[in-house]
Amino acid sequence: MPAPSLNRPQRAAVRTLSGPLLVLAGAGTGKTRVITYRIAELIKHGVKPGRILAVTFTNKAAREMKERALGLLGRKRRGASAPEISTFHSLCVRVLRRHITLLGYPSAFSIYDRGDQESVARSAIRDIRVGHEKLRPGDLLAQISAWKGASVHAEQALELAETDKQQLAAMAYERYQAALRAAGAVDFDDLLLCTEQLFREHPEARFAEASRFDHLLIDEYQDTNGLQYRIVRALAERHRNICVVGDDDQSIYGWRGAEVAHILGFANDWPDAKIVKLEDNYRSREPILQLANTLISHNSARHDKKLRASRGGGDAPRFLRFEDETAEAQAVVREIRQRIDATGEDRVSPSDIAVLFRTNEQPRAFEMELRRERVPYVLVGGMSFYDRKEVRDLLAYLRVLANPSDEVSLLRIINTPPRGIGTGTVQTLLSDAVAQGQPLWNVLPSALHDGRVPHAAAERIELFRRMIDAYRARLGQEPLGDVLRQLFDTIDYRSELERVYKTPADVEARWNSVEELVNAVAQYAARADQPSLLGFLEETALAGREDMRDDKTDKRQVHAVTLMTLHSAKGLEFPHVYMVGMEEGLLPHQRSVADGGQQIAEERRLCYVGVTRAQDTLALTLSKARMKWGKLRPAIPSRFLMEMRGETDRAQRIAEASSARHQEDAAKHDGAPKKRAAKKRPAKRTAKKRSAAKPEKKPETARRRATGSTNT
């Protein structure tokens, strides 16, 4: 790796080897490079690598940083201990593995991902409903996440809840959390929440963890939430060697509880902090940076800084408008094709191109066109390997082996493949489990004596239970890969695939995933120091959204156009960027238009992040109309397009038009349920049936009702 020289402020940051250090750095100024060089510098000055902890935003960033830091030190050091570089979540998992029993969780706790969380959320809200005021799993999870980010536990949420919806969510939160605890499971937020609680309630554990490191470095500090902030403080208060790096203009995770106040208040938290500003942008050509600077200047509450472009020249960014999203995708993809096919200096490698968008439904049209034009592409954050149904099924088996209390996983596999244990039987057993306050797994043996469970089903359950137990017993004894292969053989998953999927090609594709999973386990077993099923599951849970580190996929990706959301693009750069769907309702997103102020500012930062990803060329595209639920809707150009060109008045008018339209939509949305309720007889009937138990939708009654149903 060539070592480009550092400029003066960068050097100053790298050479500050102790004490609190804040690096306030704009986009493309070499933030990550400062951290990497500083790690290498510390080691050169005799700090043991193992005493350094660096925290990054993604696992991918962590891997890359580790590579580079070790590269700077030369190969001979590779054998020695390495600095610890990981995400907050990985860090917390490791802490919790050592201490979580102090909090009453099993040491083999499961980590629930989004899909698992939705299952739990769904059953938590099942009968919490007042009038037409209902809660959707997604809404509940968002609210819970917001509370957890602010360290609000379930019991406190009830008191804090203000709106009716929040009241409902608070009640569901209690159930949700109870279900997780009963399953010996934690969700992603719990990883942080539990760690914070551990540090607060068990000083000896905090001391042990804080003593592992003498230097702490944190990248993307503007995106830390309250939990992360307190964990950082707990870890750094002893040695005070804390270096944080970030850019307040790139704070885009406010919805997850991130607060810019943490980076802006760093100097207050650590009064002796040294502050370094980086304002020389080495990434983007001057006209691109100009656009970005003008755009972000529309945000009022920010640390004022102007980025200087060190790369002059370059084309002015283009603004392109199309009839609809199909035309938009066609035009962009056709242009990409031409750039790839060009000869000589104009030739562009697919991997130098990125298409950035706001929401996950946008790439659909682009995928279609890219396939049609046979342009290689990678969709980042889309359906990953670990989201495939067959992989999730088999992973559920593994998770039950590791932790039989894991109810979501147990429910998923108890009749997959179908083995004659129907929903009726499962419901009976589930209510037994609830009545006895036991995990479902523990009441399975009682099925044989439970008169309500059909004899045939009870026998199937017993077979299933013994099978799982037998494999559990083999876990520590035989190689992991062998055990799993035989397990998948025993349940005859191959036949299940043949039954469900009609064409041989489908079956083959699905079976390939199964084999890939077995391979992934084998690879893990070969790589890990002390391979364990738990370790494997932990890796898949934390890195699941990323692509598997499969050589084949890696090679394909090297030559592919990147499709991703603006959020995933943070920290990356591409020579050629297309920002698509630059419309009101998408960017800024509808839900931010509703709230105005704060939220629009975050959308503006998101747009800023997008623009500053581009090195050489940038195209911003939009459609005049866009399909929504099968209907074509006219679109308003994004106010940000006007803002970045300095047309502030026009931007203002668009903002007004956009809110007006949002009001209309909201009115329509509110009116619709009335119509539906009036139109539909069946709806009335259900309402009548329930009416005996269902009073008006008052908050207090709502609480009583839903609390009552918690017991059932």
Added chain:
DNA sequence: CCCTGCGCTTTTTTT
């Protein structure tokens, strides 16, 4: 118990 088809709802970003 298991499968199919119909109708209803659907509005963001992710470790």
Added chain:
DNA sequence: AAGCGCAGGG
């Protein structure tokens, strides 16, 4: 347009 829940037949 698509995924989910529910009803009805094998």
